[in-house]
Amino acid sequence: MTSELDGGLPVHEWGSADADLPGILLLQEIFGVSDYIQQRGADLHALGYYVIAPEIYWRLDDTELDESSPELLQQAMGIVSRLDWDLAVKDAVAALQYLKARGKGTGVVGFCFGGGLGYNVAAVSSPDVLVSYYGSALKNLLELQVTATSLHHFGNTDVYLDVDEIVPNLGAAEVHRYDDAGHAFDNPLPMFHNADASALAWRRTEDFLARHLPTSQG
Known part of the structure; x- marks a missing residue:
């Protein structure tokens, strides 16, 4: 289901905002929602959460992608290069504030581009928990202070991130690293996917959320 928040930000929605469930802000990769x-x-809704995923590219024109194209990554990089990062943070914070207003607890879960965006959002608007999968912008955000209870996943063969440099700057966050897994290893596209790392990381995500953002199903 798709709806709009105040200000026109379109969001995909799983569950009802009126439900007595914690809310999770799900943040997209560079490939959009x-x-x-x-x-x-x-998957997150099945765990017992009300989930929204905003269309972070909503202010841009020409954002349609062909997932079957061999130039998919280049196309997506072209789109994200046109994005105003500060406006993206503002939009994501607005979505988190919408969830916070429900008063039932909040989490941020982000993948790749969304993993970095989620880190920035958590630094300025403090959800209860943050789950970041290989946040692509983390190297530029480490001066920000995130107080939310946090979980980070990284592939040890990630060629886009210097994981050894990033991890020591994540403070008390729970961090897991996966051998033979590259960047975007949770994405099912064959060019990225590592099935073993994906499955293990998701089990750890489920456990982390159950411990730190429990639901009535937890």
Whole structure:
């Protein structure tokens, strides 16, 4: 289901805002709110959460992607290069504030681009928990202070991130690293996917959320 928050920000929604469930802000990869991200939204809702995923590219024109194209990554990089980061943070914070207003607890879960965006959002608007999968902008955000209870996943063969540099700057966060897994290893596209790392990371995400953002199903 898709709706709009005040100000016109479109969001995909799993569950009812009126439900007595904690809320999770799900933040997209550079590929947008793709079928994969929508599946993760459904997965999180199945765990007992009300979930929203904002269309962070909503202010841009020409953002349609062809997931079958061999130039998919280049296309997505072209889109994200046109994005105003500060406006993206503002939009994501607005979505988190919407969840906070429900008064039932909040979490942020982000993948790749969304993992970095989620870190920035958590630094300025303090959800209860943050789950970041290989946040692509983390290297530029480490001066920010995140007080939320946090979980980070990284692949040890990630060629986009210097994981050894990032991890020591994450403070008390729970961090897991996965051998033979590269960047975006949770994405099911063959160019990225590592099935073993994906499955283990998701089990750890489920456990982390159950411990730190419990639901009536927990």
